[in-house]
Amino acid sequence: MKEYDRIPVSKVQRASKFISTGAKIGSNYLKHYGKKLINGEADRDELHLDNATDIYNSLSELKGGALKVAQMLSMDKNILPTAYQQKFAMAQYSAPPLSYPLVVKTFIKYFGKGPTEIFDSFTPKATNAASMGQVHQALLKGKKLAVKIQYPGVGDSVKSDLAMIKPIALTMFRLNPVEYDEFIQEVESRMLEETDYALELQRSMDLSARTKHLKNIIFPTYYPAYSSDKILTMDWIEGKPLGELLNGPIPQPERNKIGQALWDFYHFQMHTLKAMHADPHPGNFIITNDYQLGIIDFGCVKVIPEEFYKIYFQLLEVDVLTNLEKREKTFRDLRFIHPQDTKKEEEFFTAIFMKLVELLGRPFQSETFDFADDAYFNELYSFGEKLSTMKELRESKRARGVGEAVYLNRTYFGLYTILHDLKAKINTTW
Ligand SMILES: Nc1ncnc2c1ncn2[C@@H]1O[C@H](COP(=O)(O)OP(=O)(O)O)[C@@H](O)[C@H]1O
Ligand SMILES: [Mg+2]
Numbered sequence: 001m002k003e004y005d006r007i008p009v010s011k012v013q014r015a016s017k018f019i020s021t022g023a024k025i026g027s028n029y030l031k032h033y034g035k036k037l038i039n040g041e042a043d044r045d046e047l048h049l050d051n052a053t054d055i056y057n058s059l060s061e062l063k064g065g066a067l068k069v070a071q072m073l074s075m076d077k078n079i080l081p082t083a084y085q086q087k088f089a090m091a092q093y094s095a096p097p098l099s100y101p102l103v104v105k106t107f108i109k110y111f112g113k114g115p116t117e118i119f120d121s122f123t124p125k126a127t128n129a130a131s132m133g134q135v136h137q138a139l140l141k142g143k144k145l146a147v148k149i150q151y152p153g154v155g156d157s158v159k160s161d162l163a164m165i166k167p168i169a170l171t172m173f174r175l176n177p178v179e180y181d182e183f184i185q186e187v188e189s190r191m192l193e194e195t196d197y198a199l200e201l202q203r204s205m206d207l208s209a210r211t212k213h214l215k216n217i218i219f220p221t222y223y224p225a226y227s228s229d230k231i232l233t234m235d236w237i238e239g240k241p242l243g244e245l246l247n248g249p250i251p252q253p254e255r256n257k258i259g260q261a262l263w264d265f266y267h268f269q270m271h272t273l274k275a276m277h278a279d280p281h282p283g284n285f286i287i288t289n290d291y292q293l294g295i296i297d298f299g300c301v302k303v304i305p306e307e308f309y310k311i312y313f314q315l316l317e318v319d320v321l322t323n324l325e326k327r328e329k330t331f332r333d334l335r336f337i338h339p340q341d342t343k344k345e346e347e348f349f350t351a352i353f354m355k356l357v358e359l360l361g362r363p364f365q366s367e368t369f370d371f372a373d374d375a376y377f378n379e380l381y382s383f384g385e386k387l388s389t390m391k392e393l394r395e396s397k398r399a400r401g402v403g404e405a406v407y408l409n410r411t412y413f414g415l416y417t418i419l420h421d422l423k424a425k426i427n428t429t430w
Helices: 011-039 044-062 064-074 082-094 100-111 154-172 177-194 197-211 242-246 252-273 306-316 324-333 343-364 374-389 391-395 403-422
Strands: 133-140 143-150 231-235 275-277 285-287 293-295 301-303 368-370 425-427
Touching: 100 143, 100 231, 154 177, 177 403, 197 231, 197 252, 197 275, 242 285, 242 403, 252 275, 252 293, 252 403, 252 425, 301 403, 306 324, 306 343, 306 403, 324 343, 343 368, 343 374, 343 391, 343 403
Parallel strands: none
Antiparallel strands: 133 143, 143 231, 275 301, 285 293, 368 425
16 A cells, blocks of 8 residues: 655645545536436446545545545435445545654654654554554553554644535535534534544543443553553554454354443443443444454544433433424424424424434334344435435525534444444343
8 A cells, every 4th residue: 555755734735635526526427417318327326436436535645634524424324325435434444554754753753762662563554544543553561552643734634624525515415504514513623632642542541441341342451651642552452343343244142242232332421421432433343252342442522511411312202202392392402493493394394303203213112122124224214315305404594403413413323333234133221
């Protein structure tokens, strides 16, 4: 794989990447419609795949904020055609690494010495790449460590990346500009936090200490002495990344065991700690030989304010759809419905959100739920697809939902997707 001696950080370079991406998307559309004119038909999947490849190639060179947004969007099957999701899911594994001299320079800046003076050994090449950093393996007193190093300049570029990806997101992902702003503020705050490895160290140690009593999960030990704003050192977890494991055969009891561990980990954080790991992406879980769930990457943590907690989780109360007064209040508090809505809008959006609440809340309605259930997921995805084509939704000038909910929704979305891929049957009572 090609290595970068420097990242394309200047605004002009980054902007030109976006422009070339835009041009490629345009030409693919031309190809698509050209074909349509000749044959009288065109292959929509082929078009999506062409675009996904182009966008993915450009974004993976960009690193930083843009790639992270792409990853976020890739989790939302409601927004992205399947071709995009597959491409963007790969982003986690395929960003080009930084060269060794740049890595050494980062070490000298923070510790006054290079990695080989600190560790007994250190891999000159990154063993794993990610959106804002890359991971090297090191050995210290016989212990294998993971050393995550942040790409220089990432923090400065997050905001400009977000500004530049906006036109692509609006047109390609058919987002409404008002919703986008509401969403992006929340995303921007979390992403700026993600560039702070000192904060990540503190949160990793705190949340892992408070959840480690749960069954079948493990965490690396973190090493503050070998960590800084841009470097994070922890134990290496031996095992297979969950994404890789999902492609192979896993016995059903093990599927259930991993799924249950995931479920318990997220619900304990939401309901008891009111702060949670908000990035349930297959790349952030490592499954050990004996099928324990190894959890890494507390870069994105959502703290759930008490007031908001009460409002949001009313959605899971049994009578939220049948108790009219409660339903109206909850829907208004969460801004599914606006005070300025016309009667017609109110009816339209009430019906949509009732359906969503019923669908997404279904796993909670019985003691156990089988996430292998394709019929359930087809219902969910086809409703999502229907929503993405509704002109009332696209043309609505008001954002539906509150920014505070973005990462909770996203966490549930990631959790359901992984549990479905795992085909896990689990106890969902909480
Ligand atoms: N402690 C670890 N043990 C084993 N692999 C790790 C460890 N930490 C990171 N990795 C590998 O490096 C990748 C990127 O690390 P991660 O912390 O998720 O970075 P990012 O915050 O940029 O997503 C992970 O997906 C995983 O494959
Ligand atoms: Mg990660």
